[in-house]
Amino acid sequence: MKHIFHILMICSGFFFIGCQENGSVAELQPGDQVFPETAIRSEVQMKQIAGGDYLPFYGTDSVLIHVDDFLLDERPVTNREFLDFVQKNPQWKKSNVRRLFADETYLAHWETDDSPGEKVNPDAPVTFVSWFAANAYAKSAGKRLPTVDEWEYVAMADETSANARTKPEYSSEIIRLYEIKYRERNSVKQSAPNYHGIYNMFDLVWEWTEDFNSVLTTNDSRTAEYDNKGLFCASAATTATDVLNYAAFMRFAFRQSLKANYTVANLGFRCAKDLD
Secondary structure (H helix, E strand, O other): OOOOOOEEEOOOEEEEEEOOOOOOOOOOOOOOOOOOOOOOOOOOOOEEEOOOOOOOOOOOOOOEEEEEEEEOOOOOHHHHHHHHHHOOOOHHHHOOOOOOOOOOOOOOOOOOOOEEOOOOOOOOEEEOHHHHHHHHHHOOOOOOOOHHHHHHHHOOOOOOOOOOOHHHHHHHHHHHHHOOOOHOOOOOOOOOOOOOOOOOOOOEEEEEOOOOOOOOOOOOOOOOOOOHHHHHEEEEEHHHOOOOHHHHHHHHHHHHHOOOOOOOEEEEEOOOEEEO
């Protein structure tokens, strides 16, 4: 099993978050092609998210970002649903997928191409899926992956308020959920939804976003001086808008450690969609 570790270092009172030098999502060569997907019917209920302004955790120097109204799956995509996708799109079966689009642990927990097996919960979020695979699923369902801003905007909510960031227990509760082992094996929608009616933002899996590695910060925000490499590597926590939000530090560090073909045991996805 592949484990991706991302180090959060505490140095002179600052968190330093390293990230890959290549900031691109895809690493395709000329002539490479992602084949068009056969359409599938998604049974996941989508919730309309009322847009608004929010303060991103990184990258805007405390400038509010506006998020437009959009639709978001109320829960992550499950093993059962992803099985339907690969059966209709055999190029995404574990024995057929190209390594360019998914690494060697793609769907590693499934027994065969056409069966996750009895040990895999069909109603648990699908994991060991790459960004390419998640993106292909979303397109086949007539949807897309949520952006980082959309995901974080919805993630600000707890069960009773749209923005729970100021509550002391908000971040600590997320950290507690992150520490639970094998939570990705549990079925979806077994916990309470948040303010927007969205389930399982934190208690089951990490989730791919459309622009998962788009947050690039400088190497020293105290001087605002940087070289080109500083755009990608080592940024102090002073560039963050909330230096006590440890849960967000973990999310952003994890995202920046990924490449689009990586697959991880507790990394899944849900879909989003623009309003018509």
